[in-house]
Amino acid sequence: MSELxxxxxxxxxxxxxxxxVPGPFDLSVLITDESxxxxxxxxxxxxxxxxxxxxxLSSGGVSVDPRRLRPGASRVTVVVSPSExxxxxxxxxxxxxxxxxxxxxxxxARFAPSRPTHETVLLLAEIYRRGTAWKLRALGQGYxxxxxxxxxxxxxxxxxxxxxxxxTPSPTAPVSGVAGGTDSDVAALVRAVRLRAGLPPxxxxxxxxxxxxxxxxxxxxxRRLGAEGPDGIxxxxxxxxxxxxxxxxxxxxxxxxxxxxxxxxYCLDGDAAGSPLYEPGLTDAGIGRAVxxxxxDTYWTALWARPFTADGLMRTASEVVALTNTERTAxxxxxxxxxxxxxxAAQAYSADMAARxxxxxxxxxxxxxxxxxAAAGATHRGIGENIACGQRTAREVVQGWMDSPGHxxxxxxPGFTHLGIGFAGGGPAGTYxxxxxxxx
Numbered sequence: 298m299s300e301l302x303x304x305x306x307x308x309x310x311x312x313x314x315x316x317x318v319p320g321p322f323d324l325s326v327l328i329t330d331e332s333x334x335x336x337x338x339x340x341x342x343x344x345x346x347x348x349x350x351x352x353x354l355s356s357g358g359v360s361v362d363p364r365r366l367r368p369g370a371s372r373v374t375v376v377v378s379p380s381e382x383x384x385x386x387x388x389x390x391x392x393x394x395x396x397x398x399x400x401x402x403x404x405x406a407r408f409a410p411s412r413p414t415h416e417t418v419l420l421l422a423e424i425y426r427r428g429t430a431w432k433l434r435a436l437g438q439g440y441x442x443x444x445x446x447x448x449x450x451x452x453x454x455x456x457x458x459x460x461x462x463x464x465t466p467s468p469t470a471p472v473s474g475v476a477g478g479t480d481s482d483v484a485a486l487v488r489a490v491r492l493r494a495g496l497p498p499x500x501x502x503x504x505x506x507x508x509x510x511x512x513x514x515x516x517x518x519x520r521r522l523g524a525e526g527p528d529g530i531x532x533x534x535x536x537x538x539x540x541x542x543x544x545x546x547x548x549x550x551x552x553x554x555x556x557x558x559x560x561x562x563y564c565l566d567g568d569a570a571g572s573p574l575y576e577p578g579l580t581d582a583g584i585g586r587a588v589x590x591x592x593x594d595t596y597w598t599a600l601w602a603r604p605f606t607a608d609g610l611m612r613t614a615s616e617v618v619a620l621t622n623t624e625r626t627a628x629x630x631x632x633x634x635x636x637x638x639x640x641x642a643a644q645a646y647s648a649d650m651a652a653r654x655x656x657x658x659x660x661x662x663x664x665x666x667x668x669x670x671a672a673a674g675a676t677h678r679g680i681g682e683n684i685a686c687g688q689r690t691a692r693e694v695v696q697g698w699m700d701s702p703g704h705x706x707x708x709x710x711p712g713f714t715h716l717g718i719g720f721a722g723g724g725p726a727g728t729y730x731x732x733x734x735x736x737x
Contacts, residue, residue: 302408310402313399314360315360325378342359394422483582486557508600509599512532585599617695639673643718645673648729716734
């Protein structure tokens, strides 16, 4: 069983699946092809239209059989919304997804996203075809304008006067690029917000803005919000391909606001104290804006970053070690000593996962954690490894490991004596973390 984080994925068996999200929620699914578009209203499975080939809603959740989807279907996106229409998800429990198979293996994956705030709909996960196999990817992307907003972004039009979503495929539409000065306009508004809060200004970085603009244009072309385009390239990969390295990255992927002022207001809505705009450690920004000329919808990508430095990487690794040892001390265990050989192996592996866009304890060449530790010069009798992707901070990643029984067991294993930490930005998930444990 896999505990997923945003951007994390897991391979699925060749069987029918059951997806459940317990609590006061409604589930829906959108069935799309490689373009990310539905073929017609039959591809939107929701409470008023509870079935389609290969997908069916029931009181126990939604069943999906990838083998029985319509011809050409390559992706099934799972959507969760409050049972009581219009209720912000932030007022409800976190919607936790569980996926089981009909082959008797039990639970295949679980995913609990970060707590939403003002959003009323959440793209929770997607089942997608990779070659001849199927995989599950955790998403956690929120919308503030309900199922109608999601329908539009998946290439369908919603007749608002109808009692339920009336769906019609939309043709491919041209896209207008960023309006001149948009990044500087947004930066000026954000600068004023931070000045009032006593925070240093954000500097617009041309590499971040180029990546943001490219990604906003991709979202407008496919009429869909998401961290990854139809070519499989994520916004994080666009950032690193442009030559920008980061220690922390936050982003806003938004459709709807039409002006810089409306966009900044959206970014500050809800839990303003938790907004990246109020994070003093984020010093660089990049803004992209694109308009779908057919619908007039505006798509924004805002990137808020802390640039990479060698000293910053050392501080991040040291913070992970300190937080890990705090958990061990609380459990009555001796702290772990920082080990340079384990750290070198862990850092190289995080960088490899980000560069080659994979996420596994076994590398594409088949090397295991103990192989990598030995190759880096470590001579410990026992080796253990925790990996994670998508978390933004040291505190967030350590808490995620402690919330997962298997990872927690490594952190609190009495026999471990040494630890090395790796971190890298990029890849589909944005961040990749490695803990490599050693036993003397």
